[in-house]
Amino acid sequence: MALSAGRAVRAALLVSVFTCGATVTSAFAQDTAGEPQAPEPQAQQGGIGDIVVTARRREESMQSVPVSVTALTAEQIQRYDMTSLEKIATQTPQFTVGRASNGSGAQLTLRGIGSSSTSIGIEQSVAVVVDGVYYGQGRVINEGFFDLEGVEMLKGPQSLFFGKNATAGVISLRTANPTATPEFKAQVGYEFRSKELVGEFVGSGPLTDTLGLRVAVRGSNMFGGYFKNRGIDKYYNTTDIATGDVNTHFAPAFDGDNPGTREFLGRVTLAYDPGDRFKFTLKANASLSDANNNSWNYGLFRCAGDAYALNPNVPCKRKFNIYQNYFPADLAGTNPFSKKDGALYNRYRSWGITGTAEYNLDDVSLTWVTNYNRNTNRWACDCTFVSTDLGAAPSTEKTSYYAFSTELRAQTTFDGPFNLLVGGYYQKTKRDYTQSGSFGNIEDSTAPAAYRYLGYFKRSETDGKTLSAYGQVTWTILPKLEATGGVRYIHETKDSYLVQPYVNGALQALFVQNKTINGDQTFNDWSPEFTLTWKPNENITVYGAYKTAYKSGGFSNSGFVSIGTIPSDVAFAPEKARGFEAGIKTLLADRQLRLNLGVYSYKYVNLQVDFFNSQTFAFITTNAGSARTKGVELEFEFAPRGLPGFNLHGTANYNRARYLQYIAPCYGGQSIAQGCDTLFQGAPGQDLSGAPTAVAPKWTGSLGASYETEVSDGTALALSLDSRYSSSYLASGFGNPLSKQGSYLTLDGSIRVKFHDSRYELALIGKNLTNRFIVGGAVDAPNTGSGTGTASAVMADQVGFVSLPRTVQLQATVRF
Structure with missing residues (x-):
């Protein structure tokens, strides 16, 4: 049987990668940001070069900075076309991204610590920083991060240098700057599974002797998708509470790929x-x-039975399939923010501007960074997530968020034993949230047309202000021994409200119309940090650190207002972390071998967790009593001088992340025998003390190799193969055994042929070549699960946030 074009390409890629081996994973950071990307002499000679990072808000070698950091260079990023946080996560085993539809829009997890996606009011515990500016919303995963100079993953609390909301770590991205000489790049790519056509152009160079310009644009269009939508036509009835009439609605199956x-x-x-x-x-x-x-x-990936509880025609399998429907015609264009044709959609728009001023005196460097960014997200959702005639939930949402921030810092470089870094930070934010939902099989013909088929319409806003000051003293005790101590002070206010301007009369015993819940919150925090660093020689760094961090408390904008709701029900406390980290970083064998080892133990207090009650569609934001993450990390890289262009690299990580004390909500359909034997805020609860946190595999690791060599005059061949391993974990933060993600191994590979000294380049890039089904978070399927807290409970089916399947992209590049 003849192979299809897509299968033939995949087969060619696999054969080529496995027979030829692999490519240099370690490219070396440029000495000056934005200079032409010519091959470095050290790379040509073999051996390991320096990678420059800004983990302490100043440029330092990755090997000498006393911080646990994983860095990706521009060459590594381009090798696998890593243009989003989700794609970056494929090369960083301890970091997981779970894309979510509503709430914050994502679940970012590092070392088993992350933030639930279902509440838009919760900031991420893994902070995302772009060009020195904090981007706090989970929907930052919708941003396109391309034309990057480098990415740094800082693990563990990072409050001193990056402020609030960095309790689990920081993903820091640096975009490329103008080059000293004119450079242009045009690139076109085609991904076979999603039928995506991608085009990119970068132009860079000087306009005058003192002014440089860089313009980068990227556009893409999918003519297909990663997931097959196999939705099933569904009919459901609504009862008009004004007349008692029963009306039937037809919601056609989605007829395209997603x-x-x-x-x-x-x-x-x-x-x-x-x-x-x-x-x-x-x-x-x-x-x-x-x-x-x-x-x-x-993806509906695991159920209490063999099929979806509400539709036996929907199989429960770990396949890249979804089952969703359009809005019924009579709801389409009527419900707020819905399309007239009833189509589902997600529309994201953002823009930002960042100014960075640097002034260097003889012994003091001043840096001033100011940013304004704004994003708007709208969607229409089949929020049952699986085709069913029961409990149909067409929902829509519009959210907007803006942030203005300015930061001024000064760093001294005196010859004496003491130096100082001081800074001040101001941020103003506003979140505007509007959501509608149709559920409960009800309507009201006497309501305004936009509300007729709604169960509720709600609005919420939060205005936030942050003032912060920080400082660090560096003391060179001995020529090879350095101590640093610093602290950050944060003062923060958040003024919020939540109200439901409309609630269908049949639901007003559950949700209350026009009852406004206000939240005026003030937070103050001191986050100290101490580090001791010993450098016996230029190739060895030994360090130990005590760190603390703080994540802002807040207001659950996506909550609901019931008769008994009071402000404390939708407000939650700050999350804090403290603990120790130690490590040794070495360059051995004449800088041919990099070997780094680190250990850590951090305790988290008031871990912020959001719970979705699948039977009532309610979201409850809670503070887990405490949790601890502790582990060991090993990283190596080998680049022999005897084989220039070859690089072997890998990591091995052990992590144990467990709740220490947490009386939590029960998961949907949890029985008494399964531990649902206590109370949580008057509802069925469980004791999760000692249970694992969400997305917390014990073992993760990576192993990869790469090789680049000249095959003829002006022509080079580059091959790479990278693997990522994870042991099993629970995707649910509430211990649901059905949410288990099994252990997996993924493979990424690339083949590049470069002509005329890299002026022309043809590449074949494959990711997740093993086509593993990976869940980065999970929720109970709406309306499933019954008898929670009883002896005869039935567990809720599980819907997972599924990562991308196998993708293969053909890419052509011209530089001139």
């Missing part, structure tokens, strides 16, 4: 450098993304 994304990304960078100690950089960026479904990766 997500069918269309995307445009752009960035303009101006760099002014007169050469007299002053430098100013201005970056403006925009992201526009449209998908044909906001819950396109919601």
Whole structure:
């Protein structure tokens, strides 16, 4: 039988990768940001070069900085076309991204610590920082991160240098700057599974002797998708509470692949450098993304029975399939933010501008970073997530978020034993949240047309302000021994409200119309940090650190207001972390071998967790009593001088993340025998003390190799193969055994042929070649699970946030 084009390409890729071996994973950071990416002499000679990171808000070698950091260089990022946080996570085993449809839009997890996706009011415990600016919303995963200079993953609490909401770590991205000489790049790619066509253009160079410009644009269009939507036509009835009439609605099955994304990304960078100690950089960026479904990766992957509880025609399998429907015609265009044709969609728009001024005195460096960013997200969702005639839940949402921030810091470079870093930070934010939902099989013909088929319509806003000051003292005790101590103070206010302007009369015993819940919150925190570093020689760094961190408390904007709701029901306390970390970083064998080892133990108090009650559609934000994550991490890289262009690298990580004390809600359909034998806020509860946190595998690791060699004059061949391993874990934060993700091994590979000294390049890039089904988070399927807290309970079916399947992309690049 003849192979299809897509299968033939995949087969060719697999054969080539396995027979030829693999490519240099370790490219070396440029000494000056934005300089031409010419091959470095050290790379040509073999051996390991330096990677420059900014883990302490200043440029330092990754091997000498006393922080647990994983860095990806521009060459590594380009090798696998890592243009989003989800794609970056495929190369960082301890970091997991679970894309969610509503709430915050994502579940980012690092070392088993992350934030639930179902509440938009919860900031992520893994902070995302772009060009030195904090982006706090989970929907940052919709941003297109391309034309990057580097990515740093800082593990563990990072409050001193990155402020609030960095309790689990930081993903820091640096975009490329203008180059000293004119450079242009045009690239086109085609991904076979999703039928996605991608185009990218970068132009960079000087406009004058003191002014440089870089323009980068990227556009893509999917003519298919990653997931097959196998939705089943469904009919459901609603009862008109005004007349008692029963009306039947037809919701046709979705008839296309998902997500069918269309995307445009752009960035303009101006760099002014007169050469007299002053430098100013201005970056403006925009992201526009449209998908044909906001819950396109919601896979029904494990059920209490063999099939979905509400529709026996929907199988419960770990397949890249979803089962969702359009809005019925009579709801389409009527419900707020719905399309007239009833189509599902997700529409994301964002833009931002960042100005960075640097001024260097003889012994003091001043840096001032100011940013404004704004994003808006709208969607229409089949929020049953699985085709069913019961409990149909067409829902819509519109959220907007803006943030203004400015930060000024000073760093001394005195010759004496003491140096100082001090800084101040101000941020103002606003979140505007509006959501509607149709459920309960009811309608009201006497309501305004936009509300007729709604169960509820709710609004919420939060205005936030943050003032922060921080400082660090560095004491060189001995020429090879250094101690640092610092602290960050944070003062924060959040003014919020939540109200349901409309609730269907049949639901007003559960939800209350026009009852406003206000939340005026004030938080204050001191986060100290101490580090001792010993450098016996230039190739060995030994360090130990005590760190603390703070994540803002807040207000559950996506909650509900019932008769008994009071402000404390939708407010939650700050999350805090404290603990120790120690490590040794070495360069051995004449800088041919990098070997780093680290150990850590951190305790988290008031871990913020959001719970979705699948039977009432209610979201409850809670603070887990405490949790601890502790482990050991090993990283190596081998680049022999005797074989220039070859690189072997890998990691091995052990992590144990457990709740220490937590009386939690029961998962849907949890029985008494399964531990649902206590109370949580008056509802069935369980004791999760000693249970694992969500997405917390004990073992993760990676192993990869790469090789680049010249095959003829001006022509080079580059091969790479990278694997990622994870042991099993529970995707649910509430111990549901059905949410278990089994252990998995993924393979990524690439083949590149470079002509005329890399002026022309043809590449074949494959990711998740093993086509593993991976869940990065899970929720109980709506309306499933019954008898919670009784002896005869039936567990809720599980809907997972599924990562991308196997993808293969053909890519052509021209540089001129």
